Amino acid sequence: MQRSVSSLSLSPSVKVKLVNAGFQFTADLLHVKPLQLSKETSLSQLEALEVLQAVRGETGGGDNGAGGGGGGGGASSSLTALELLQKEEELRSIVTFSSQLDAALGGGLPVGKTTEICGAPGVGKTQLCLQLAVDVQVPQCFGGVGGQVVYIDTEGSFLLQRVVDIATAAVQHCSLLVEDDEQQVAMATFTVETILSNTFLVRCHDYVELLAELHLLPDFLSNHPKVRLLVIDSVAFPFRQHFDDLSQRTRLLNGLAQQLISMATSHKIAVLMTNQMTTRLRGGQSQQVPALGESWGHAATIRLLLHWAGPQRLANVFKSPNHMGATVRYQITSEGFRDVDQSEQPPSKRARKHTVQMAAAREPSET
């Protein structure tokens, strides 16, 4: 559209400002947002909106939502809540091998949302992350999501020895569930080697490298549309190094949270973060709270707290928009993150036949 701006039906002062800022033709104005336009041309926001409406009206095509939107006005049209609900139901949650935790989370780790795991060292946060990194790759005919995973490791705790253990157990678990040809074919693509090849590892040594990686991640995700899970283990470690200016840390964390939320919704991935615990003194009593400050608590949609109660390990869902807080017991075995009672049901959304239960009952005697 090489139509000149001066030919639009706008006031002359507005046209002068547009031309001075470098917008000669309507083509320049097609992909500009009102806020950006008003900043660059020092027009008021209302005037900027009018200009864009005039341009879009003239070109005839354009976006339906541009007129209705306020400062946003992007390429997406507005959705009704019903459409949003349908879209959400299409996205499957990532099923773990712990049915109690799945029930507490409402079906598994939700895709499109950010989840945070807090806990003291040694309680099992990295184990749950590794388990989910393997579980996201379970083929769809077994009830999984069949996606890839990007694992950002800031502590160095991604150990291949352990990943191979968990992957081997998962493959074995699924191979016992094979009932028909479709699943048999799917098992050929679900081996330890393919699990490792679908896990993309990034090792970040400080917070600047972490921020850099997150700036470059949207590009990577567009090139790899099968990624369904992003794990950051852990967010707290690089940010708890000594910061001279704590307000800068809060600003950086807020920016990071915004980036993660936007990545989760736009690329339809589940984001999983790990956080440490710190002691807070309150009125002479000390209690353990998640690290990184109060404002970081708003970053994640769902928060899980893993803690010890004597010799037992407990997982408590203490922030969730959908389900009320539940506490479940879990254990860490050589196979990974599991429920405590051995008669756990294998992950499958199809109707369970008695052969599946026989397979599950056979397992303990084989180990």
Place this chain on the structure above:
Amino acid sequence: IVARTITTFIDCDTKQRRCRHWGDGPAGAQPEDHCSPHLKSAREVLCVSGSDLQRVTGLSSSDVQQLLIAAATSCRRHHPIAALVLHRKFDAGLRLSVGCPVLNQLLRGGLLVGGVTELSGESGAGKTQLALQLCLSVQYPTQYGGLHSGAVYICTEDSFPIKRLQQLITDQSLLRSDVPPSLISSLQFSDRIYIEHVADLDSLQVCLSRRVPLLLTRGLVRLLVVDSLAALFRSEFQAADWLERSKQLLTFSSTLHHLSSRFTTPVLCINQVTDFLSSSDDSLGPLSSSVSPALGLLWANQVMVRLMMRRLQVTVAQGDQSSVLRRLEVVFAPHLARSGRDAAVWREGVRGVMREVEMSQWRGSEEGGGGGPHFCLTNKETNGCK
């Protein structure tokens, strides 16, 4: 373009070139206007949010995005790599052997070469013994579980136990029956152990920032032992100085992590223990004794593998020697189960002792390992042999 009032310019020409190199700058704009003297490197650019960058440099938002992506690309070390590629590298799963097959089996091969391993226990538990054994074991070639290099031993409390080291060196062939004696006698063990004495935090920082990196860069050492760190951090600070102590502890641990990852070197920190104050303080999991490692939750968050050693009430005999039995336990580690092995301290070093139930489990698993002589366990109470 409107001229901005920018207070100081430091060499605007280089900034001009840097800005152009980053690919920004709409045509017709003056270069000074989008280079602030406060943004001197790509790292600083990443620490500023997008809208702040726009305000400071006067670029449009799409240009700011381009600037951020260019800065991020220069700060990033490598692309996301598929884990399979790492799995197939020749040094995947590299471990530093402890020198005893029983203890190696507990650690699934030995110490991790990246990350900080902590060994805590009461005095007399045998922590220094194990550390000395590691200083010798690192000098063997990789096929015998070593890293073919020396060790740096940083002492903070007592003087270095040189006589005990000489004793261990003399009896190495007894301990390491899997290594040919000709190889053992050809190694000059004491030449490759570098001992540093540090009495306070400042000299520790100097040592870790100057002398240790020099040794690591030259490839002379590939093991760093700090014995013991609680001594430094406890004595220097009063209870009210916890903020300063936290800062020092974080700086220290970040130095250790950088050294460990840059040179793929195992770092072993020996720690003391403190009593449990109340039974509700079990946040770090059930411990088999009533003591817990010192320095609290802040330090525990920095540690990747936590091991504990404690004395048992049992004595064990071998030939003409007798030793109090110890137990080496894994408190937490990303790849290890929470279990332990008994161990005894002999003239030739620390050797693990298998209990009957562990032995039958081990025979059932695929790898048996080298295996040293097995011992008869005398229990003081029952007065019998297990």
